[in-house]
Amino acid sequence: xxxxxxxxxxxxxxxxxxxxxxxxxxxxxxxxxxxxxxxxxxxxxxxxxxxxxxxxxxxxxxxxxxxxxxxxxxxxxxxxxxxxxxxxxxxxxxxxxxxxxxxxxxxxxxxxxxxxxxxxxxxxxxxxxxxxxxxxxxxxxxxxxxxxxxxxxxxxxxxxxxxxxxxxxxxxxxxxxxxxxxxxxxxxxxxxxxxxxxxxxxxxxxxxxxxxxxxxxxxxxxxxxxxxxxxxxxxxxxxxxxxxxxxxxxxxxxxxxxxxxxxxxxxxxxxxxxxxxxxxxxxxxxxxxxxxxxxxxxxxxxxxxxxxxxxxxxxxxxxxxxxxxxxxxxxxxxxxxxxxxxxxxxxxxxxxxxxxxxxxxxxxxxx
Amino acid sequence: xxxxxxxxxxxxxxxxxxxxxxxxxxxxxxxxxxxxxxxxxxxxxxxxxxxxxxxxxxxxxxxxxxxxxxxxxxxxxxxxxxxxxxxxxxxxxxxxxxxxxxxxxxxxxxxxxxxxxxxxxxxxxxxxxxxxxxxxxxxxxxxxxxxxxxxxxxxxxxxxxxxxxxxxxxxxxxxxxxxxxxxxxxxxxxxxxxxxxxxxxxxxxxxxxxxxxxxxxxxxxxxxxxxxxxxxxxxxxxxxxxxxxxxxxxxxxxxxxx
Numbered sequence: 001x002x003x004x005x006x007x008x009x010x011x012x013x014x015x016x017x018x019x020x021x022x023x024x025x026x027x028x029x030x031x032x033x034x035x036x037x038x039x040x041x042x043x044x045x046x047x048x049x050x051x052x053x054x055x056x057x058x059x060x061x062x063x064x065x066x067x068x069x070x071x072x073x074x075x076x077x078x079x080x081x082x083x084x085x086x087x088x089x090x091x092x093x094x095x096x097x098x099x100x101x102x103x104x105x106x107x108x109x110x111x112x113x114x115x116x117x118x119x120x121x122x123x124x125x126x127x128x129x130x131x132x133x134x135x136x137x138x139x140x141x142x143x144x145x146x147x148x149x150x151x152x153x154x155x156x157x158x159x160x161x162x163x164x165x166x167x168x169x170x171x172x173x174x175x176x177x178x179x180x181x182x183x184x185x186x187x188x189x190x191x192x193x194x195x196x197x198x199x200x201x202x203x204x205x206x207x208x209x210x211x212x213x214x215x216x217x218x219x220x221x222x223x224x225x226x227x228x229x230x231x232x233x234x235x236x237x238x239x240x241x242x243x244x245x246x247x248x249x250x251x252x253x254x255x256x257x258x259x260x261x262x263x264x265x266x267x268x269x270x271x272x273x274x275x276x277x278x279x280x281x282x283x284x285x286x287x288x289x290x291x292x293x294x295x296x297x298x299x300x301x302x303x304x305x306x307x308x309x310x311x312x313x314x315x316x317x318x319x320x321x322x323x324x325x326x327x328x329x330x331x332x333x334x335x336x337x338x339x340x341x342x343x344x345x346x347x348x349x350x351x352x353x354x355x356x357x358x359x360x361x362x363x364x365x366x367x
Numbered sequence: 368x369x370x371x372x373x374x375x376x377x378x379x380x381x382x383x384x385x386x387x388x389x390x391x392x393x394x395x396x397x398x399x400x401x402x403x404x405x406x407x408x409x410x411x412x413x414x415x416x417x418x419x420x421x422x423x424x425x426x427x428x429x430x431x432x433x434x435x436x437x438x439x440x441x442x443x444x445x446x447x448x449x450x451x452x453x454x455x456x457x458x459x460x461x462x463x464x465x466x467x468x469x470x471x472x473x474x475x476x477x478x479x480x481x482x483x484x485x486x487x488x489x490x491x492x493x494x495x496x497x498x499x500x501x502x503x504x505x506x507x508x509x510x511x512x513x514x515x516x517x518x519x520x521x522x523x524x525x526x527x528x529x530x531x532x533x534x535x536x537x538x539x540x541x542x543x544x545x546x547x548x549x550x551x552x553x554x555x556x557x558x559x560x561x562x563x564x565x566x567x568x569x570x571x572x573x574x575x576x577x578x579x580x581x582x583x584x585x586x587x588x589x590x591x592x593x594x595x596x597x598x599x600x601x602x603x604x605x606x607x608x609x610x611x612x613x614x615x616x617x618x619x620x621x622x623x624x625x
Contacts (some may be wrong), residue, residue, distance in 0.1 A: 233488040234477050237466075241474055244463035251461045252475030253446050311465030 049305040049317035052353065056320050056327065063331035070334045078213060082281070084326045085219035086111075088319065089274040090297040091304075092226050093267030095318045098301050099230075100263055101243040101310025102162065102169040107271045108293030109180035110154045114275030115285050116184045116193070118147030123195055135197040143200075144276055151272015152265050154180055159261030177294065184287055196283040205280030215277050222273070226266075227315030239263060243310025296325070299346060303353045307361070324349065374437055376401045376539055376571045377422060377453070382431035384417055391417040392428065393595035399540060399571040404562055404603075406574045406582040409592035410615050415575050418592065419542050422573070423455040424448035436539075452538030458545050460529040464518035468510050469499035471517055472532045502535045503527070506561045523554035530558060534565045541565055542573040547581055559585045579608045591615055 070076065090107045097104045122143035123132040132139070154176055161172040207214040230236040238259050241249040250256050278286055302308060303324060304317025328342045379397040383390070392414045399405045409415050420426045421433070424442035433440050435451055442448050445455065462471050473495045479485035500513045508527035510520065517525055526546065533541050543562070547555040562585050566572050576582050582589060589606050591599040591614040599614035612618075 229488075232490060232492075234479065234490055235488055237470065237474075237477060237490060240466060241463045241470075244465035245461070248461040248463045248471075249474070251445055251457070253449065254475050311463065 049314050049320065051356070052303055052305060052317060052324070053320045055349070056324050059324065059327055059331065063327070063335065066335050076330055076334070078216075080323070080326050080330050081216045082213055083329075084322050085213075085215045086274045086277050086281075087293070087296055087300065087326070088219045088223055088322045089270045089277070090267075090293055091300040091318050091322050092223050092315065093270035094297040094301045095304075095306055095313055095315055096226075096230065096239055096263045097169075097267050098298070098306050098308060099239050099243045099310060099313045100260060101246075101308075102260070102263070103173060103298065103308075104158065104264065104267045105170070105173040105294045106154060106158060106176040106180060107267065107274075107297055108290035109177045109184070110151050110268050110271035111275040111278060111293060112285065112287050112290050113154070113180040113184045113187075114147040114151040114272035115279040116187055116287070117150045118143040118276055119193060119196060119279060119285060120187065121146040122197055122200075126197075132195040133198055135199070137199060140197050140200045143197075147276045147279075148269060148272045151275065152269040155265035155268020155271070156261060158268065159264030162264065163257035163260035173294075181287075181291070184285075188285065188287060190287070192284045192287055194284045196279055201280045201283045203280075204277065205283065215281060218273075218277065222270070223315065223319060227319075230315050235259075235262070240311055240313075243312075245311070299350050300325070302357075303346075303349055305353070305357070307357050308354070309361070312357075373400050373402075375399060375434070376436060378434040379418065379422060380432040380434070382418065382421055382428045382433075384414075384421065384426065384428045390595055392421070392431075394431070395592060395595055396597045397422070397590060399573055400588075401539070401571050402566060402569045403587040404566050404572040404574055404585050406576060406586035406589045406603075407592065408576065408579075408582060408589060408611060408615060413592040413615070414595040415592055416544065417595075419455070419544060419573065419575055422448070422540075423453065423542055425455075449536070451540075453540040453542065454533035454537035455542040456529050456533045456544060456546055458548070460525060462517045462525060462529055462532075465516055467512075467514045467516055468503070468520070468528045468531075469496040469513040471528055472499040472502060472513075472535055474532075476536065499531075499535075502531050506531050506534055506564060507557050508561065509557070523550050523557075526550060526554070526558065527561075530561055534561060534570075537565070537570050540571045540573060542575070544575045545577065546574070547576065547578060555581065579611055582611070583608065593617060 090111070094104055094107065119132070122135055122139050125139045125142050126132040126135040158169075158172055158176055161167050162169050204214050204218075209217050212220075230239065238249065238254050241252070241254060242256055242259055246256055278290075300321035301313070301318050302321070304314070304319070304321030306313030306317060325342060325346045328345055329339050332339050332341050375398045377397075377399050379395065381394045381396065382392045383394055384392040395414055395418050397407065397418055407415050407419065417426065421428050421431075422442070424445045424447050427443070433442055440451065448455070463474060466474070469492075478491045478494045478498070480489045480491045485491075496513050500510075502508075503510045503513060506527075508524070508531050510524055510527060517528055520528065526549065530543065530546060533543070546558050546562075550558060559581060562572050562574065566587075574582065574586060583603065583606060586603040586606075588603060589601040589611065590597055591601070591611065593615060598617070601610065601614075
């Protein structure tokens, strides 16, 4: 009974058994040169990302042509990058979240609370009152760790509520958005507090490494590292898989709940880091200044070609999506238009980006 | 193969499963031997899907015994079944549409780069693509580019990815729930060839199908379920459509071949 009774003969003798469990080192090595970078290139070109990148280039070219000296001067470029760095951190975390088909509305509030806690801890360790202004690096590092811990902690709470209790991400993070902001108000009495250690604000907020502002350097390194994590590692692969088909990911043996918790924790941690940068830059807690950070980050991610339906997205697109509003804001001021126009234009770009994403999805998905 | 001498790879005994008032399985038995294609057939509601889900670890039976290589096993999850070398091609395929074919074949079992990069979790995408392409070619699945997103593939190609994924990992048993249901003539023939090739590697193939000609083409043995019980077993070479339909509908009650 080893030969099939009916049907075309099976060339069984020619078939090598499929044994993908143990890849042969030789076959893998020959292919590395050919396709290394191909995945990244495809991720960049495969979506709206290319078009939105071209849009950014056009915007820069237009402003550059209108006011070449002012717009492309090094002062303005530096300002653009500094303004973008905190938003970039939030948007990088948001990219992971949205690729899992989730959403995180709590980023701005977590940012505020991380800054508040970091400063409170620094002040307490330094001995209270205004002593914190002159605090040393030991005190500062303790405050930094506290701020990052608060951020990651809120992220874990988001993740557990979403993954384990199956509460929709929109509701969970809307809840923690209010909770973290409210708690910050409770801790400070609703009034911004100062006393940020001078060493901290000088090194991180106003400092530079060579010609590059420290804030920009930190945000840049984090973005590049997490971009590599998203596109090249198993963690990134699982992020796409969970967003693409949660049930398939679960049946493939991926611990979906734990992965979601990690993704929201990452978003919280980056919000915490953003809080620290903001604290160092403004030398105060800026409690009321971050209520729309979540929308800024979501817009940036979506404009960058990441799909709200999950499973699709690229880190490079997010970077472009962060810079478009910042460049527009700077450019409009320079050419003498009201910067309010930036909000109008971003709104239109956002709607257009989602429309094109849906067109692409419809064209792609075959019955 | 000589059934008398080869021990069953998997055996279900007196499985009972009720949903509310509905008794899906009323003491169902099932046996699969290594290196055979065993078709599980039955009319709608006979309990085929429920029985295969029990074997695949998707649902837990109310009572009954499951033996794997002669030893009683508790199949608590699909993962537990996978650990034993049992893979399932579900009717809904369970693919991630935004990932490519290679990524789907390796989903949850990714190959990492060697050395430090691997410890950091960096994927060896070229190796996975090469190996997945090899699996597709070996199984005759017509997928030109293992790097194309599954959403961009045709229905038959998606089926091919799902079957290849299960075939690549099944060491002992592969369960296929209606693998040819949505396919054209050529694609169906391809899947049947895949089934034969997997069988020839010594894996037991459990084929659930409504398509009697397909079953007769490829099955070494046929087990018939009716009203939640095994009512007949045929040798593939001896069965006819009439005898199968008779057993499914109850016209040939008591005509047990083995």
